[in-house]
Amino acid sequence: MREGLPPGLGDWARLPFFREDWPRIHARIEADQREILPPAAQRFAALELTQPDAARVVILGQDPYPTPGHAHGLAFSAEPGTRPLPRSLSNIYREMAEDIGACPPDADLRFWARQGVLLLNTALSVPARGAGGHGKLGWQALTRQVLARLSDRPRAFVLWGGHAQGFADAIAGADHLVLRSAHPSPLSARRGFFGSRPFSSVNNWLTSRGETPINWAGPRRT
Template identity: 65%
Template sequence: MAHQPDLFAPAAPAVEHQTPIPPGWADLPFFQDDWPRIAAALAQDPRPVLPAHERRFHALALTPPDSVRVVILGQDPYPTPGHAMGLAFSVAPDVRPLPKSLANIFREMKEDVGATLPNGDLSGWARQGVLLLNTHLSVPAGVIGGHAKLGWEKLTGQVLARVSRRPTAFVLWGRPAQAQGKHIAPGDHLLVESAHPSPLSASRGFFGSRPFSRVNDWLDARGDAPIDWGAPA
């Protein structure tokens, strides 16, 4: 009797080497020097890895180098299954309740520029040139910082160095993000630094920091179009 496939067998793990690399960024040394090793480590991790492998470089895909006007730097993807979608601080449209950091971001945005969004998907920002980049682009489900030692910071540093070749607004919330500022090349940039929007620190300098209006004021002074922070995905 011919072997019948087990319809209830678990799906094969995602093959990390099939993760699409956005062409605009593919010449960064990271993708030749470091990505093969990291991809192998992710493929061998027995735990579910977030976000899904096809979303690993989603931030870079939505915002090519020549489109970047603003960088908002996060730390890890959300470790809760179903939340991480490859954009820093962003979640899938159906996620309720919102992660607390994102809820605090929306609170500050409403008080700063009066803008609101219908859900937690920040793709509308990314399509306007806001690079929503995490310092680490993967996390094991449920384990905050679980991939912090894989070497993702090399990609972060190279991306920041690339986009800072021309004037860019950098929004760095919290000390880990601010530590990455060493990769920003000198230039006519805007640096917006404050406490992280996490509930643990938002009241210690994030609330009232007005990052959204500060970015738009800087863009306007340069004759550039402001970001429509209320633009839906």
């Protein structure tokens, strides 16, 4: 395994990014004297938790939360004890409650990942308190390759905001569900995110195909 990569990447490790781009990006991150988030061991957590064949839904974020102790490698998700909730996540939960009548009890969305929801940021690292600070390192090559890889069969793609929608051209094929709306951030949520009903829309699409819907609100109880 190449330096700085976890063994749990599985089939994702076959992407050209890890051979052609990662060594340069890794060297740039190692040379950055600032605190880099999330911790290196969690940097590829989204890919580790949701392998290509298991992915049924993709939700595309921008970069990790820049507040220390929040980001753990999945877009929009945060460590379970995070209070208050990150503002975008708070708006996501508000929309979810309106859409399906419930929302998760804390900030941790890893249970979504285990159901086949890939929570992918378009940059997988950020300097602490420096939102967007690694946006030009070259992570976008990984984003495009992941979306292309997941174009092999129908999937649901949720693109919130102009940044995520800028990657729509990497999705090939005509049988996917592609949802576009404003970003859930406080700056834009009222311009089309609230009322967009993405959670019921994804589940209606999945069930129409005979697939199990996503349990968005909380880990399944037996």
